[in-house]
Amino acid sequence: MKKNWIIGVDVAGEGICFQIQNQAGELLGEGSASKSLDGYLDFKRSCLSAGVQWSDTLVVIEATGRHHLPWCEHLIAEGACVYALNPLLTKRLYSSKNAIRDNKDDRLDAHSLSEIGRVHCGELGRFAYRTQCAKIRLQALVSTRKTIRKQCTNLLKSAGDMLMLVFPEARSLKLDLKNARMRALLSRAPTPTKIAALSEAELSRVFGKNAAQLKELAQRSFCPAAMAEACAESLQAMLEAIDDLFRQIKNLDHMIEAHLRAQNDPQLKEIEKLIRSLPGFGEVTAPIIAAFLPEGFEQWGNRKQIVAKLQAYFGCDPRRRESGKVKGKVKISKRGIEIVRTALYQASFCSLGFDPGLRAYYDKKKKEGDHHKKAIVDVIRKNLRRMVAVLTAQKPFVPEDEYSQKSYA
Secondary structure (H helix, E strand, O other), X not given: OOOOEEEEEEEOOOEEEEEEEEOOOOEEEEEEEEOOHHHHHHHHHHHHHOOOOHHHEEEEEEOOOOOOHHHHHHHHHHOOEEEEEOHHHHHHHOXXXXXXXXXXXXXXXXXXXXXXXXXXXXXXXXXXXXXXHHHHHHHHHHHHHHHHHHHHHHHXXXXXXXXXXXXXXXXXXXXXXXXXXXXXXXXXXXXXXXXXXXXXXXXXXXXXXXXXXXXXXXXXXXXXXXXXXXXXXHHHHHHHHHHHHHHHHHHHHHHHHHHHHOOOOHHHHHHHHHHHOXXXXXXXHHHHHHHHOOOOHHHOOOHHHHHHHHHHHHOOOEEOOEEOOEEOOOEEOOOOOHHHHHHHHHHHHHHOOOXXXXXXXXXXXXXXXXXXXXXXXXXXXXXXXXHHXXXXXXXXOOOOOHHHHHHOO
């Protein structure tokens, strides 16, 4: 759908750089604006002074994290048509002005975006931006959960290292700091001396049959008592922080579940429900995939084409490097959305324990000499086929069903 005015908008955290063209490719205006209401009003005045009529304007904006979202919302409210393009797509379509030197600056990026809109507008309709506050909220929640979970993992590693310094014999008992009762006990007794002072009955409530052995090891610990006492406060602080992070993760899980149960976006809720019907896809991974599943993916072609494009979109697609006689190894591109790629990997790994067919396929790949990760990537591809099948058919996955055997293979 051609428009008389095309505006390319390059977004950064602090503001935008923009360029205005007409359909003939003539430069009508350019500039920058800060990320504020005053900055938006300055941008709007620049557009109006160039003769822009919002109802006949195409705005091409690069989907940079979340920074583009407020600009898209304001421009949609003005009546403009807004295309939010993935950075990988903009790089492939590239501006002819910058094709040889490959410089990288905001002004050239804005020119590239406006030129892409002018030349390729008829092919990019599927990237039209639509207000999706319910989906944005889910994306924010699952992204926040990932960030906090990563902090928790790092703290667990650090606390484990500190515990090995304070109580090196604990390694033989494989103490798991993910266990809340174990963290609570170690918070009260963070040194071998204090652990040895606890009764065997109290230790057995946490360590079971290993309580007597733990008490004996604590009495004969290699770490000097003075050094263990010097590090005790640090270990307690880390254990307290881990408890707090686990509470935050649990609260976020409740918020995600409550958001999906609400009727803010019935379609999003149904998508998540269908994804969760797949073996291995649970309450953590299914919302992540539903949150970042692109709008209108069903129109990307036939089922095989959709699966291939989703693989590329999430960065799970195989990528070969060849040049003449030099042939590199085939690896996944890792160019897509990392949080979804991780969720697909985790869900596919879990599915091996729930689906005998996938487990047999994984074992077959391992016998053929594939590495574990490569075999899991093959399982991811099969799970993407299943996911596309259930979403396009709007039917939950039922392994025993004859339909499912034909559709999800």
